[in-house]
Amino acid sequence: MPEGDSLVKFANGLRPYLVGREVTAARARQPGPQAERLVGATVTGIETQGKNLLLSFSNGLEVRTHLKLYGSWHRYRPGERWRKPESRARLVLEVPGAVAVCFDAPTVELFEQRTEHFHRGLAPLGPDLMKPDFDQAEALRRLREPSRAQLTIGEALLDQRALAGIGTIWRAETLWTERMSPFAPVADLDDATLERLIGTARRLLQASVQNGSPGPMGAYRRTGRPCRRCGTLIRSRVYGRDLARRVYWCPSCQGNPSPPQGI
Numbered sequence: 001m002p003e004g005d006s007l008v009k010f011a012n013g014l015r016p017y018l019v020g021r022e023v024t025a026a027r028a029r030q031p032g033p034q035a036e037r038l039v040g041a042t043v044t045g046i047e048t049q050g051k052n053l054l055l056s057f058s059n060g061l062e063v064r065t066h067l068k069l070y071g072s073w074h075r076y077r078p079g080e081r082w083r084k085p086e087s088r089a090r091l092v093l094e095v096p097g098a099v100a101v102c103f104d105a106p107t108v109e110l111f112e113q114r115t116e117h118f119h120r121g122l123a124p125l126g127p128d129l130m131k132p133d134f135d136q137a138e139a140l141r142r143l144r145e146p147s148r149a150q151l152t153i154g155e156a157l158l159d160q161r162a163l164a165g166i167g168t169i170w171r172a173e174t175l176w177t178e179r180m181s182p183f184a185p186v187a188d189l190d191d192a193t194l195e196r197l198i199g200t201a202r203r204l205l206q207a208s209v210q211n212g213s214p215g216p217m218g219a220y221r222r223t224g225r226p227c228r229r230c231g232t233l234i235r236s237r238v239y240g241r242d243l244a245r246r247v248y249w250c251p252s253c254q255g256n257p258s259p260p261q262g263i
Contacts, residue, residue: 002067004130004165005208007048010073018043021095028091033110050125050164062113071105129165129202139163139198154182154247155240166201169220172248174201176219181254182247219248229253
C-alpha cells in the first residue's frame with residue numbers, strides 16, 4: 001500500500017503540470033464521482049493528508065483518492081500511450097499539456113472543500129508525519145489514549161487516527177532502526193521511547209522523498225534473510241487484532257518481548 005512518502009511523490013509529480021491549469025475534460029469510471037463537474041474549473045492545489053491525495057479546484061470542489069494496495073497516479077503528455085489499460089482508470093483529468101490518470105484506486109470521490117474538516121475519511125486522522133507543521137506532542141497524546149494502551153506498538157503505529165502516513169513498510173523499518181519489538185505493549189513504553197519512534201518514522205519517510213527511493217531495507221520483505229546488523233534471520237508474521245498486517249522483525253535485535261503464543 002502506498003504510504004505517506006509515496007503520496008507526497010505522486011503529489012510532487014502532478015503539481016507542476018496541473019496546478020493553475022483549467023480542466024478541459026474529465027471522466028470517471030462509474031459508479032463513481034461526477035467528474036464532468038470539474039470541466040472548466042482550474043486546479044488550485046494538490047496536497048496529501050496521510051495516505052489520501054487531495055486535488056482542489058476553483059469551483060469549490062475537491063477530489064479525494066485513497067490508493068489502498070494497488071492504486072497509483074500517472075501523468076502523460078496528450079496522445080502518449082498509457083502504461084496501463086484504460087479499463088483500470090478510475091479518474092482521468094485533462095488540462096492543457098497534460099493528462100493525469102488515477103489507476104486502480106478503490107476510493108475516488110468528489111465533495112465540497114468546505115466539508116473537508118467534517119469528512120469521515122479525513123477528520124479522524126492523526127497528525128500527518130509528512131507535514132512541515134507535524135504536531136509530535138499531539139501524536140504522542142493520541143498514542144497515550146486509553147483505547148491504545150493494550151495495543152502493541154506495531155499495531156499502534158498503523159493506527160492512522162494516532163499518526164497518519166505510516167504503513168507496513170515504515171513500521172517495519174522504524175522498529176528495526178530503533179531495535180524495538182513490534183510486540184511491545186504501548187503501555188510499557190515511556191514517553192521518551194514513543195517520541196523517539198515517532199521521530200524516526202518521520203525521518204525515514206522524509207528521507208524516502210528526498211532521496212527519490214526508500215533505499216535498502218533493514219527488515220521489510222526480508223523474511224529468512226540475515227539481519228544487516230547481527231546476521232540473525234529476519235522473521236515475519238501476519239498479526240493484528242483489528243487490522244491484520246504482516247510484521248517483520250529480527251528475533252535478536254528486536255526480540256524482547258517475543259511474539260505472543262500462536263503467531
